Amino acid sequence: MLDMTKRDSILDCEPGVIRLFGAADIGTKGLLSGWSGPEEGHTWNDGVEAAYALAVKPPVTRLLLTLMGEPYITRARPVQEMTMFGNGYRLGFWRMSARVETVLQVVLEPEWWLERGSRATMRVLLHMPHCVRPKDINDGQDGRELAFCARSLSLRPIAG
Amino acid sequence: MAAPTLLGDLRERPDGSFDGWCWAPDRPEERLVVDLLVNDTLAISMVAAIFRRDLQLGGHGDGRHGFVLRLPPGTPGLDGDALITARERRTGLVFGRVLREATGAANPGGPALDGAALALEDAWAALAAGRSALPRHAPAQRLRGAFAALAQRLRARTPGLPVSAAPPLNLPLIQTPCLTIGLLVRDASAELARIAALAPALALVRAEVLAIDPGNDPAAALLPAHVRNLRSVRDRRATGNAAACNLALAEARGARLLWLGSSSRLPSAAALLALADAMSGAAPALWLPSGAALALPGGALAGGALAHHAIHLPAVLGVMLCMDRALCGLLGPLDADLDDGAGLDCADLACKARLLGVAVHEISEPGAPLATALRPSAGVAAQALFRSRWGMLDPVRRGA
Numbered sequence: 229m230l231d232m233t234k235r236d237s238i239l240d241c242e243p244g245v246i247r248l249f250g251a252a253d254i255g256t257k258g259l260l261s262g263w264s265g266p267e268e269g270h271t272w273n274d275g276v277e278a279a280y281a282l283a284v285k286p287p288v289t290r291l292l293l294t295l296m297g298e299p300y301i302t303r304a305r306p307v308q309e310m311t312m313f314g315n316g317y318r319l320g321f322w323r324m325s326a327r328v329e330t331v332l333q334v335v336l337e338p339e340w341w342l343e344r345g346s347r348a349t350m351r352v353l354l355h356m357p358h359c360v361r362p363k364d365i366n367d368g369q370d371g372r373e374l375a376f377c378a379r380s381l382s383l384r385p386i387a388g
Numbered sequence: 389m390a391a392p393t394l395l396g397d398l399r400e401r402p403d404g405s406f407d408g409w410c411w412a413p414d415r416p417e418e419r420l421v422v423d424l425l426v427n428d429t430l431a432i433s434m435v436a437a438i439f440r441r442d443l444q445l446g447g448h449g450d451g452r453h454g455f456v457l458r459l460p461p462g463t464p465g466l467d468g469d470a471l472i473t474a475r476e477r478r479t480g481l482v483f484g485r486v487l488r489e490a491t492g493a494a495n496p497g498g499p500a501l502d503g504a505a506l507a508l509e510d511a512w513a514a515l516a517a518g519r520s521a522l523p524r525h526a527p528a529q530r531l532r533g534a535f536a537a538l539a540q541r542l543r544a545r546t547p548g549l550p551v552s553a554a555p556p557l558n559l560p561l562i563q564t565p566c567l568t569i570g571l572l573v574r575d576a577s578a579e580l581a582r583i584a585a586l587a588p589a590l591a592l593v594r595a596e597v598l599a600i601d602p603g604n605d606p607a608a609a610l611l612p613a614h615v616r617n618l619r620s621v622r623d624r625r626a627t628g629n630a631a632a633c634n635l636a637l638a639e640a641r642g643a644r645l646l647w648l649g650s651s652s653r654l655p656s657a658a659a660l661l662a663l664a665d666a667m668s669g670a671a672p673a674l675w676l677p678s679g680a681a682l683a684l685p686g687g688a689l690a691g692g693a694l695a696h697h698a699i700h701l702p703a704v705l706g707v708m709l710c711m712d713r714a715l716c717g718l719l720g721p722l723d724a725d726l727d728d729g730a731g732l733d734c735a736d737l738a739c740k741a742r743l744l745g746v747a748v749h750e751i752s753e754p755g756a757p758l759a760t761a762l763r764p765s766a767g768v769a770a771q772a773l774f775r776s777r778w779g780m781l782d783p784v785r786r787g788a
Contacts, residue, residue, distance in 0.1 A: 242421075242433075244430070244432075245421050245433040245434060245477075246432070246433065246434030246435065246457075247434075247435055248434070248435055248437045248438065251452075252419060252438070252439060252450075253419050253435045253437035268439050269438060269439060380434070382434070
C-alpha cells in the first residue's frame with residue numbers, strides 16, 4: 229500500500245494534456261487513498277475504493293475526463309465493475325470483461341468542481357467492488373487487492 | 389542566457405499512432421509536455437514520460453521521456469495529406485515532423501527530396517529567426533558560405549529519411565510579395581527540389597512561387613499539394629523558356645521576377661542579392677547568375693560567350709534572370725526566336741539592358757570552368773540572329 233503521508237495532495241492538470249500514471253509523471257501526486265505504489269508506466273489500485281484529486285485553473289468549462297487503463301481480469305475473476313464519482317456526483321459506471329486497454333470517459337460539468345481561489349478541485353473516487361488479491365485466486369503471489377491498472381488520464385475541453 | 393536545447397524524435401507507427409521522445413539536456417529531470425499539431429493546429433498533448441531503455445542507454449536522462457499518441461477521431465485535416473508536427477510546449481521548439489499521406493497520393497519528390505524539404509523548412513525557420521543579423525548587401529560569397537553550411541547541416545540531419553516522414557514544403561503565405569520566383573515545370577520532381585532549395589530565402593525576401601506548367605509532366609498537377617502556397621499557372625503554349633518567362637512576367641504579383649530556368653544553381657543567393665538590391669533603393673537592374681551552371685547541359689553557349697564579351701561578363705547563364713517588371717516593360721518580352729534552350733533570349737535581354745544604361749549584375753561562382761562557355765551548343769539560326777543583332781558589341785570584332 230502506498231504511504232499516503234508522502235504524497236502530494238492534489239494533481240494539477242492542464243486541460244488537453246495527457247498525464248501518465250506511474251513513477252515518471254504522476255507518481256503519487258493527487259493519489260489520496262486506495263492506490264499501490266506507482267510502477268513504471270502504471271499504478272494499480274489497492275482496495276475497493278481508490279481516490280485521487282484533480283485541480284484545474286478556473287474558469288472551468290465542460291471537460292471530458294478520460295481515464296485509460298486495464299482491468300484485472302482472469303478466468304477466476306472474469307468481470308470488473310467500476311463506478312466513478314466526482315465530488316460526490318456519480319459520473320459513470322462500467323463493466324469490463326476483457327483484459328485489454330480500456331478507455332473510460334465521462335463529461336465533467338463546470339458546476340461539479342469546487343472552486344477555491346486559483347484552483348478548482350475535484351475528488352474522484354473509483355469504486356471497484358470486484359477487486360481481488362491475485363494470490364487468493366491462484367494467480368501469483370501478489371497480495372494487493374487489484375481491479376484496475378491506471379495508465380493515463382486527461383481532461384479535454386468540449387463544446388457546449 | 390543560453391538558448392534552450394531540445395532533443396527528440398517523432399515517428400508514425402503502422403497502426404496510425406505516433407511515438408517518439410523529447411528531452412531537454414539542460415533540464416534533464418523535467419518531464420516535457422509534447423504538443424502534436426496537425427497542419428499547424430494543436431490536436432493533442434501529453435507529458436513525455438514513458439520509459440524507454442534505448443533513451444536510458446543513450447544517456448538521455450533516466451530514459452523516461454517517451455510518448456505514444458493517437459490522434460483523436462475526427463481531428464480536422466486528416467482527410468488529405470497532413471503535416472504532423474511535434475512541439476515542446478514550454479519552449480515552443482519543434483523536434484519532429486511527419487507527413488501523413490492520404491492513401492494513394494503520388495509523391496513526385498521522392499524520399500530524399502522530401503527529406504531535404506523537411507530539413508530546409510527547419511533551416512528556414514532558423515534563418516528567419518536570425519534575419520536581423522543578415523546584412524542588406526551580403527556578398528555573394530558569404531551567402532554561399534552560409535547556404536553551404538546550411539546544406540551540410542541538412543545533409544547530416546536527413547540520412548535515410550523514410551517516405552512516410554516526408555512533409556510537404558510549407559511555404560509562407562505572402563499576400564504582397566516583393567519578389568515572384570517563377571519557374572517552368574518540365575519535371576515536377578526536379579522543380580520540387582529547386583523550390584526546396586529556395587525555401588530558406590523565401591521568408592526573407594517575401595517571395596511567392598509561381599510555377600508555369602505547360603502540361604508536359606502529369607505529376608506537375610501534384611505540385612500544389614506538395615508545396616503549400618505555390619501558385620500554378622497552366623498554359624500549353626508556354627513550352628519554351630521565353631514564352632514561359634513572358635507569361636510569368638504577366639502573372640507575377642511581385643515587383644520583380646526571379647525567373648529560374650533549367651540550370652540555375654544559386655537561386656537562394658540570387659534571391660537574397662536581388663532583394664538586397666531592391667531594398668537599397670537602387671535603380672532597377674538585371675541580375676544574371678553565371679558561372680556555376682556553365683558546366684551543366686544547356687547552361688552555356690557559344691552565343692553566350694559572345695554575349696559575355698559584349699557585356700563584360702565572364703559568362704552568361706541565360707536561363708536565370710532577376711527582372712524588375714517595370715524594367716521588362718521597357719525592354720520588351722524575351723524573344724522567342726532566340727529561345728533555343730541555350731539562353732540567347734536572356735543574353736539578348738541583357739544586351740538591351742546594357743544599351744539602355746541599365747545595370748546588369750552577375751552572381752558568379754568562382755572557379756567555374758569558363759571553357760565550357762565556348763561549347764557551340766546554341767542553335768545555328770538563333771546564333772546568326774543574335775550575331776546580327778549584337779555582333780557589333782563583340783569586343784573581339786571591335787579589335788579591343
